[in-house]
Amino acid sequence: MLHLLLIQCPDERGLVYKVTGVLYGLGLNIVRNSEFVERDDHVFFMRTEFECAEAVVPAALLPELHAALPPSATISLGNLHRPKEVVLLVTKEHHCLSELLVRHAFGELNATIRAVISNHEVLRELTEKFNIPFHYLPHAGRSREAHEAEVLALLASYQPELVVLAKYMRILSPEFVAPYANRLINIHHSFLPAFVGASPYAQAYARGVKIIGATAHFVNEQLDQGPIIAQSVIPIDHTQSAHEMAQAGRDVEKIVLARALKLVLDEQVFVHRNKTIIFD
Amino acid sequence: MLHLLLIQCPDERGLVYKVTGVLYGLGLNIVRNSEFVERDDHVFFMRTEFECAEAVVPAALLPELHAALPPSATISLGNLHRPKEVVLLVTKEHHCLSELLVRHAFGELNATIRAVISNHEVLRELTEKFNIPFHYLPHAGRSREAHEAEVLALLASYQPELVVLAKYMRILSPEFVAPYANRLINIHHSFLPAFVGASPYAQAYARGVKIIGATAHFVNEQLDQGPIIAQSVIPIDHTQSAHEMAQAGRDVEKIVLARALKLVLDEQVFVHRNKTIIFD
Amino acid sequence: MLHLLLIQCPDERGLVYKVTGVLYGLGLNIVRNSEFVERDDHVFFMRTEFECAEAVVPAALLPELHAALPPSATISLGNLHRPKEVVLLVTKEHHCLSELLVRHAFGELNATIRAVISNHEVLRELTEKFNIPFHYLPHAGRSREAHEAEVLALLASYQPELVVLAKYMRILSPEFVAPYANRLINIHHSFLPAFVGASPYAQAYARGVKIIGATAHFVNEQLDQGPIIAQSVIPIDHTQSAHEMAQAGRDVEKIVLARALKLVLDEQVFVHRNKTIIFD
Amino acid sequence: MLHLLLIQCPDERGLVYKVTGVLYGLGLNIVRNSEFVERDDHVFFMRTEFECAEAVVPAALLPELHAALPPSATISLGNLHRPKEVVLLVTKEHHCLSELLVRHAFGELNATIRAVISNHEVLRELTEKFNIPFHYLPHAGRSREAHEAEVLALLASYQPELVVLAKYMRILSPEFVAPYANRLINIHHSFLPAFVGASPYAQAYARGVKIIGATAHFVNEQLDQGPIIAQSVIPIDHTQSAHEMAQAGRDVEKIVLARALKLVLDEQVFVHRNKTIIFD
Structure with missing residues (x-):
């Protein structure tokens, strides 16, 4: 054992x-x-x-x-034998969610995905194909505080050990983040700290960079500032529009997120101040 | 022909x-x-x-x-058969300079290096090994304006088609840059736009990134904002100090600079607004 | 248009x-x-x-x-607007199949997956989740010729423009391959031409390489010798067993296969003798 | 200490x-x-x-x-403070030699380069710029045995702790290799085990691969079969001739060789059977 x-x-x-x-x-x-x-x-x-x-x-x-x-x-x-309990938060993009659902379905994640929570209905069909409960908590017509309170309450009912933001396109308040310190993983669609904030591919296109990337990190109280777990990049060129960069970037995002999640599930990641120490 | x-x-x-x-x-x-x-x-x-x-x-x-x-x-x-006339500006670090001097000595650059100009004496010996004139123009005790005027005057005497900042650690004024629009190439020791400005490796260490890089770009009036020609990256981990990152980064810097310079010498680079179009 | x-x-x-x-x-x-x-x-x-x-x-x-x-x-x-008709052949490994099924389900492949054919039942459940017909054609107890004839007959009933071997672990005879010249894509789990043939990860482990990879190629009459469409690699080290290399390699395989398939579907690939010319 | x-x-x-x-x-x-x-x-x-x-x-x-x-x-x-004694063997290509000479000149190798031995005169000028003894031992008109005996005798006079084949284009006999077991480092211009033997870039061109690489390894009695220390790769495409691949590959070769040599000089490499264990 x-x-x-x-x-x-x-x-x-x-x-x-x-x-x-x-x-x-x-x-x-x-x-x-x-x-x-x-x-x-x-x-x-x-x-x-x-x-x-x-x-x-x-x-x-x-x-x-x-x-x-x-x-x-x-x-x-x-x-190392006990799967961790995980809840996923998503919005509309499917690539990170499908990556995790498929790995989960074939026993490749040392985790049990208890539920998927979303502020849109788009990914219900995909989620339910894999027999995972899908909760739709729309943010429209609610204050940020009210919506976050709903999500937190639902999360609490699952008592997850880890929460994964698998392309959850809402900015989280420090109050939301606090109870999940070092247990809340986000995938950011840029090579941080380049292009923090919204629309990183549009920013990358505007700046004319030759490489784009993705960053999986723990979320802390400041947007995109938490400890980085994994990063990866791909080359691009002037022929690609911001939209095409986003398409190409998705392959990087989902692999980086899956890799970071595996490191955390296998308890290979220590956090010290704002950095990770990774024993892989 | x-x-x-x-x-x-x-x-x-x-x-x-x-x-x-x-x-x-x-x-x-x-x-x-x-x-x-x-x-x-x-x-x-x-x-x-x-x-x-x-x-x-x-x-x-x-x-x-x-x-x-x-x-x-x-x-x-x-x-494409006529070598372009080039002048290099350097400070103390040798790796980019030696890379270009060696390639030049063996006929691998479609260029004639006319001179090396530096604000320190450190790289004189290396430069003169390769029979290239070395000019020492110290900045100590001079105003920025006076020093830049001296460098510009010396540059003008060579009428270079291209000027390469091969780790020249002085910030250039818009007045210096203006006459060399799209003819002044810099190597920045980070994956821009991450870590603009001074000490990018110290910044990368502090942020705990998992990848570092280098960016060769044309210099325009804003520091580190000009059109990007080439970028490359290498993975790093938590065991590396800022000093070790800088060591590892040098291998990337010199190859990226050499690659960018080759693209420009072979006239494979168009500039449009703040971006490059590269036909390679 | x-x-x-x-x-x-x-x-x-x-x-x-x-x-x-x-x-x-x-x-x-x-x-x-x-x-x-x-x-x-x-x-x-x-x-x-x-x-x-x-x-x-x-x-x-x-x-x-x-x-x-x-x-x-x-x-x-x-x-470019008309999706191509594709049939997938698989054996037991799910990663390439799920990658293609998910992309297909979300309209990211310029293709219609008409059917999945397998010599095992393992991937039926996954395939049917996505409402794609799954055909089980076991090879056990049949001669190679008889089994190939069955698969060819079934394929012919779909008249696919492309056939994708998405980890189909059977060696195909020249007779099988001939009618699908330049229309049959395979993913090989090594950086060809290193480690041709069976068990490339075991071979890579035995040889102690520091990088492993995957190769998507058209299949011709000689095993693993057809025109290469796309390749990618990842670093590995001495701590990884052949089994762990295989795990890590799967992420590369599925992305390389998806990328190659996209190039072929978008008609960006010419074949000349044993090589591809790729306009991307 | x-x-x-x-x-x-x-x-x-x-x-x-x-x-x-x-x-x-x-x-x-x-x-x-x-x-x-x-x-x-x-x-x-x-x-x-x-x-x-x-x-x-x-x-x-x-x-x-x-x-x-x-x-x-x-x-x-x-x-770790005592530099190791090293002798380099070269033929005509300068890129690996210059890489090591420059690093040595600036104190970046934990080594003393005692001499450079070559079967051609081409690299004498470069070597002597850096004040390193250069020995020309031509192979023309000598038997392989006689030439190897001369080189071995000269090597013995330096008693080097490490010998580096920095693009030495002669195949070495087992007798030559034996006294330098695990102390003889070669750079092979391909991603081994792809393209063993001569003219790997011509082989890579003929095969139409999309990635080329370089391998630094200890030399054992079988050509290109010794324990691998470091490897790296770069993407290529159909527009590059074998000659252009070789040009592009040189940047990879020299960096891989320098990295491997650093690992060995810092005693981070164990050899077990035909593999390396690397503590970096």
Whole structure:
């Protein structure tokens, strides 16, 4: 049985020795181990996959680790076998949603998609093909606050571990974002920080760039400013209109989002300040 | 003998027919032909390589083309065999300069590097290894205006067709730039428009991006806003410091600059408003 | 109304002039024009998109073009608005099939998928979600000849303009391939010509390469030897097993196949000997 | 003072704990640590950068590590501050040589280039610009054995730690290669294993591929079959001749070779059977 240990704490000498000592003492076999020391703030990050003969890790593990590590250490045990509960928010574009629905249907996401929520009806048919509940919460005629409250209430009923904005074209308030800190993933259709905000392909066309891209990131209180998880790009040229750039960009967007989601589902992503540390 | 015809004019029906008709009538053989219609402003661009049995193109060519095309057409004849005269401006970093000096030394640039001008002495030794005149024009103790006037005067003495800022770390005034419109190429050490301005690698590190890049562009009156000629990127990760990103980025910068310069030397680049049309 | 003209003929002076002259004389407006001369065999290729006020192109167009061009010229008129009829062959892997079904469902393929044929039942459910007929033609217990004859007969009943092998894991005989020359597209899960044949990811793992890829190509009589339409790659490293490489490779495969199919559907691909000329 | 510890041994439980325990016990601070377990053969690899207050590591370090690890363990201590001694072999093409000479001249290679050996005189001038001894050992009129013996004797006089074939266009015999096992780096001008052997660009042109590349690898007894260190690629299209592909490919070759050499100089590369494990 494969287990996961995630540690974040102030850096000091001997941390790897102490952690591996606790595991060794309990007879747990390390399968994969990654460490990183962030040098600006002297923070130590460690991600360890270990095997345990029994299904349950020894009760002594967490107390022994806490005894060995600095008092402010964050230590968590994960289970790579348990799919995480996810809710998707979408608007009208189908490409990211279909990418995730298909992967989910074939067991390629270590996740259970509990529901899809949208401010439009467009993607109901696609979603229901895959037997996932689709909720239509229109924003028309509602204040932003009222609409967000509705979405939050519906989300809360699912208690998702992760929320994915799979081309959800509404700007979210800090109040919406706060309860889902580091659990809310967005795909932005540009190579951030180029072209923040609306209509990045129109901006890219206007600027005459030769490469466009996409960015998957955690959402924080500032639009398009959260920690970046994954990015990718493709070359373009002067013959492409903004519309054609958007078409070409969609292939990048959906693959980047799927890749970022996989990293998060497999707990390979730490967040420190406004950056990610990714153990892949 | 290979010649080059470049045309830019308002779009209208039959332009390709009319141009190729003039060439056919004069017995000139088209070797390579590219056209593009910019749809926002309805501008027609054409680049034609043609062969001519004699070393000189027929005297009738330009008058016949002017007669066939709209009155506002810009028509120019180029000679792909004649190297262009180029002057390089540099500061302290060697990688772009060495890239161009080596290519020049081995006849790979369709250009003659007439001189290297710098506000530091650091790159004199490298430049003189390749038998290129090196001029040291320090900016210390001079006003920006005075220093720019000195550089402009020295440049003028060479009458370069192109000026390349091969990591010249001074911001240029609009007065400096004006006489070299569309003839002044800069390499910016980021994937523009991300990270305009100073210290793009420090900015990239602070933002936690997963990809960095470089942009070669014509310089216009606004810093980092001119028409983009070429861009390229490389992936990075959280383990790299801003310094290491800069190291990795240099390989991209020099290749992008060399590629952009080759496109311009081979007259494959048209500029329209703030964008390039590239026939490659 | 947008029309398409495709020409392939021995190269000679004045071809562009003659073709554009015929179009100009008939009052047809060229929207986009591309030419290429293959220099080994001196073959001229031209692809022209033109507008015509009437829905039907003038009856004089083809005769006038034939009169103007060498007798051996191949001239064809296409209609970019008419979706092509396509049949897909698959085995068990879903990623290429789902990519094409989703694009088809949202009108992004300029094609009508008439049917999916498979030697396994695995992908029936997915196919039928999208209301496309699924035919199960098992190969077990049949000779290769008998099975191919069955598939060919079923294919013939659909009279497809294109057949796509969307991860169809059977080697096809020359007899199967012959009637679909340049109309049968395969996705090979390697960067050809590296790793031809079976299990390319296992081969890539064994060889310790640092990059893997995928190749979409027309199928000819020799396995994996047909004209290449599109290729793409991703970096890998020593930590990835052959199985993980295959997972990562699937994202490349499906995007490359979709891109190649789009190029073929939009008639941007000429085939000459064993190579493609692509006007994109 | 930064030191380097490299370990390779049969995998068993507790190896990280034991190694870090020895370092911790001696008061040595781990700065960077990477481990990998090769699962086919159950081999453990570890690369550890550690700091030591004194310039010299404690005499007890190696004995204690040997006592803690399996008897067959390979343990080596490196010094990241000492430049390695390197000799380059070249033929006529300058791009890889100039890349390395320039980096060397500006202190960017953690190496001392002791000499350049060539079977042609072409690159003498370039080499001597950078004050590096150039030896011309012509192969004309000599048997392969005699020529190789001369080169080996000259190499031996320099006792290089690494030999780099920077476009040395001679096939080496197993006898030549044997004494430099895992210390002889070649740049092959294709994306191996595609286009092994001579004239890969001509092969790529003939096959009509859409991407070309370069491969830096250790040389073993079979041509182009040694462990791959780094690879990179660029897109090409039907308009490029084999000659133009070669031109475009050179930019990839030199950057890939420089990157591979840096990895080897920084001791980030382990070799196991025919593959590399790279800790970057």
